[in-house]
Amino acid sequence: MALTKENLGQLIAIQEADASLDKVKADMDKIPVFIANLRQAIEDEKGKASDLKNKLLSLEKKKKEKELELAQKEEAAKKHGGELNSVKTNEAFKALQLEIERAKAQGSDIETEILQIMEDLDKVRKDEKAAAAVTAVEVKKLEAEISAHDGRLAGLKAQFDGAKAKRDELAGPIPADAMKIYNHVRSRGKLDAVVAIEGENCSACRITLAPQVIVEATKAKALVCCESCQRIIYRPEALAAKAV
Ligand SMILES: [Zn+2]
Numbered sequence: 001m002a003l004t005k006e007n008l009g010q011l012i013a014i015q016e017a018d019a020s021l022d023k024v025k026a027d028m029d030k031i032p033v034f035i036a037n038l039r040q041a042i043e044d045e046k047g048k049a050s051d052l053k054n055k056l057l058s059l060e061k062k063k064k065e066k067e068l069e070l071a072q073k074e075e076a077a078k079k080h081g082g083e084l085n086s087v088k089t090n091e092a093f094k095a096l097q098l099e100i101e102r103a104k105a106q107g108s109d110i111e112t113e114i115l116q117i118m119e120d121l122d123k124v125r126k127d128e129k130a131a132a133a134v135t136a137v138e139v140k141k142l143e144a145e146i147s148a149h150d151g152r153l154a155g156l157k158a159q160f161d162g163a164k165a166k167r168d169e170l171a172g173p174i175p176a177d178a179m180k181i182y183n184h185v186r187s188r189g190k191l192d193a194v195v196a197i198e199g200e201n202c203s204a205c206r207i208t209l210a211p212q213v214i215v216e217a218t219k220a221k222a223l224v225c226c227e228s229c230q231r232i233i234y235r236p237e238a239l240a241a242k243a244v
Pocket residue numbers: 202203204205206207226227228229230231
């Protein structure tokens with residue numbers, strides 16, 4: 001596959017451009033993870049507030065239940081009070097009085113419970129208010145961090161796009177089949193797709209290259225690949241010779 005020395009130099013420049021593009025891309029890829037973590041932190045913050053809200057709702061529900069229970073006791077005492085006039089025997093009268101006292105005593109206990117619930121409600125309402133203030137501050141802080149990351153991502157994206165355009169410009173003069181091999185080697189995880197020959201060895205996989213391969217690479221008139229690792233290989237001396 002024909003390839004000029006100039007093309008080889010361009011391939012090396014593309015490789016450098018791709019290495020910096022990869023770095024920018026890696027930085028870009030981290031940002032959505034940071035943002036997702038921050039969004040989760042916001043949800044957690046809001047969750048804390050909703051825990052207190054639930055506690056408040058359950059106390060309010062309990063208060064209503066107790067108030068209903070109290071009303072029932074009061075109703076019972078009142079009903080028995082009315083019945084006192086119509087009882088015939090002393091025992092029945094005493095039994096009713098006992099019922100009335102019991103209902104009143106139970107009512108008084110329930111009132112004490114309601115007072116306690118109201119105290120708890122006051123406390124939880126205060127806690128909720130304080131927590132809401134803290135949550136608001138925290139959420140604002142986290143949102144500011146997210147927007148800083150968004151800004152950084154936009155900056156990196158612009159940097160990436162600019163560098164990518166330059167890289168593609170470099171690729172313009174290179175024969176398509178050579179680019180195909182370069183991209184193929186890179187896509188297999190060998191990011192250093194173009195490597196120098198050191199003495200008689202491929203500098204990447206260290207295999208000793210066949211003399212014919214070195215001769216071809218020295219001519220620098222065709223694309224030469226390492227027979228072991230498939231990377232594109234070149235002789236730095238051959239490239240330098242062109243410059244002289
Ligand atoms: Zn090799």
